[in-house]
Amino acid sequence: MRRMTAQEAALLLRDGDTLLIGGSGGGHAVPDALLAAIGKRFRETGSPRQVTAVHPVGLGDGKTRGAGHLAQDGLLKRVVSGTFVNSPAIARLALDEKIEAYTLPQGSMSQLMREMAAGRPGLMTRIGLHSFVDPRLEGGRQSKRATEDLVELTQFRGEEYLFYKPFKVDVALVRGSAADEDGNISMEHEAVTLEMLSIAQAARRNGGIVIAQVKKVVPRGSLHPKMVKVPGILVDALVIDPDQWQTFETEDSAAYSGHLRVALEDIPRLPAGPRRVVARRGACELFEGAICNLGSGISTGIANVAAEEGVLRRVCLTNEQGNIGGAPASGNEAGAARSPDAQIDQPYQFDFYDGGGLDLAFLSFAEFDAVGNVNVSRFGGRIVGPGGFVNISQGAKAVVFGGTLTANGAPKAVRQVEQVTFSGTFARERGQSVLYVTERAVFRLGDDGPELIEIAPGLDLEADILGVMGFCPSISPALREMEAPIFADGPMGLNARLRSGTVRATLSRFAMPVVAQ
DSSP, X not given: OEEOOHHHHHTTOOTTOEEEEOOBBTTBTOOHHHHHHHHHHHHHHOOSOSEEEEESSOBSSSSSSGGGGGOSTTTEEEEEESOOTTOHHHHHHHHTTXXXXXXXXXXXXXXXXXXXXTTOSOEEESTTTTSTTSXXXXXXXXXXXXXXXSEEEEEETTEEEEEEOOOOOSEEEEEOSXXXXXXXXXXXXXXXXXXXXHHHHHHHHXXXXXXXXESEEEOTTOSXXXXXXXXXXXXXXXXXXXXXXXXXXXXXXXXXXXSSOOOGGGSOOOOSSHHHHHHHHHHTTOOTTOEEEEOSGGGGHHHHHHHHTTOTTTSEEEOTTSEESSEEOOGGGBTBEESOSEEOOHHHHHHHHHTTOOSEEEEEOSEEETTSOEEOSEETTEEOOOTTHHHHHHHSSEEEEEOOSEETTEESEESSOSSOSBOHHHHHHTTOEEEEEOSSEEEEEOSSSEEEEEEOTTOOIIIIIGGGOSSOOEEEEEEEEOOGGGGSSSOOOHHHHHHHTOOXXXXXXXXXXXXXX
C-alpha cells in the first residue's frame, strides 16, 4: 500500500477533475488534512483548476475548514452538496456567480453513491418532488451559472419520480480511524460512518483513485474484519495524520464513538426564552416508543427537553448520519450522538427514513407560507441547502416544524416562501400530518394552508399573532391556549403523561401511509 504525505496526495488531483469527498458537518470523518493540502497547492501554484466537488453532506467549521479550503476563485468549477451551511465561503462563491452551485437532498446523494458504485444508471425516487429540487421548479440549482440538469422528472408505472444522475469520479477522499499495512480502513473511533464504502466503490467503478486519510497505521491482520469499513482492495493511497481529531471541536469522545456509555440525562437544560418554549411545545407531541429525527437548529432542543423531562429513554431519537438512540449532539457537533444504541451507514438510515420509518420528525423552519410550504434552503440572501430536510420531511408520518414567529421583527410566516424545501400541497395529497410550532402560536396544516389552533396565554390574537404574519391563516373554531406548563420554569410532567398514555392528540400520527419512495 502506497503511503504519501497530504501534499503529495494533493498532486494527484488534476485540472477539471471530479472530486468526491466523504465526511459530515463539523469535522465528522472529514479528510481535512487532504482538503487543506489541495487548498494550499492551489494558493501556491494556481492548480488544480475548475474542479467539480461532490459531497453528500456539508463540510466545514463555519469558517475556513472542510470545503472552505477549496473556496478559492478558480479552483472550483462546480459544487454539488446537501448543504453549504458548514462552508459559508462556498455559499459566497455561489452568490457571487463564481461557481456552478447545486444543493440536492443529502439522503438522495448518499443513496446515489451506492447506485454509482454498482454502475446503475442513477437514483430514481420520489424524494424531492414538488420541492425546489424538482426540475419543474429549480432543479436544485443555487446559481445562475448552474445550467446542467442534474435531476430529471420521469414516469414509472403511472407515477412521477425524480431521477438523480450519477457523476464520473476521478478522485475520492475518504477517512477512517486506522489502516493496516494492506490499506484496510477501520472507523471505530469515528462519530459516524456515512457512505465511505460506497464512495470508494463508486470511484473504483468509474476508474478513479481513492485516497484515505487515517490517524495511524497498524500491523497487517490486527484489524477485526467486522471493523473494516473500506477494504484495502479499494484504496490506492494512504495519508497519515496523527493530529486528526474526531470532529473540529472534539479531539476524541468515547461517547460519540460508542466506546463509553454516559448518562444521557446530563444534557444541559435549555435557558428560558423562545427556543425553550418552541422545543417544549414540540416535545408535547412525543409518545411512548416514538421513533424520531431531530433536525438542526431550534429542533435540537427536543433532546434537551426530553432529558429534562426524564423521557429520553422512552423514545428513540435518531439523526440522518446513521446514529440510532442515545442523545443527538447539537450546534457544530450536530451529526454525532452521545452513547447511541446503533451506528449504521448513512444510506441505510435514509432508506429507513424514505420508507416511512419515522413516526415524528422535528425540523426547523426559516419561513412558511400561506399554502403550508416551508423554506430552509435559501432565504435572506443566504444559500443554505436542504441537508437531509427533504428526505426527512417527506418521509415521516408526522412533521413538527419549529421556529419563532418573527426574526428581528420581520415575519417568518410569509405569503410565499423564497424557495420551496417542503411542499404543503404535496403533504396534503399524501395525508401527512404537519404542525408549525412557534413561541406565540401553533398552526396545523389544513385543507387550505396553515390553520391557527393554539395561542400563547396572554397574547392578543390580532396584535401579537395576525399582525406579525404575512398572510391571514384560517382560525380553528376550537382555538385554545397553549398549555401553561410549557411556559413554566419547572418540568411539564411529560414523563407522567407518557407513562399514563395521556399524550397530545394534535397530530393524527399514523394517518400517512407508508409509500415506496
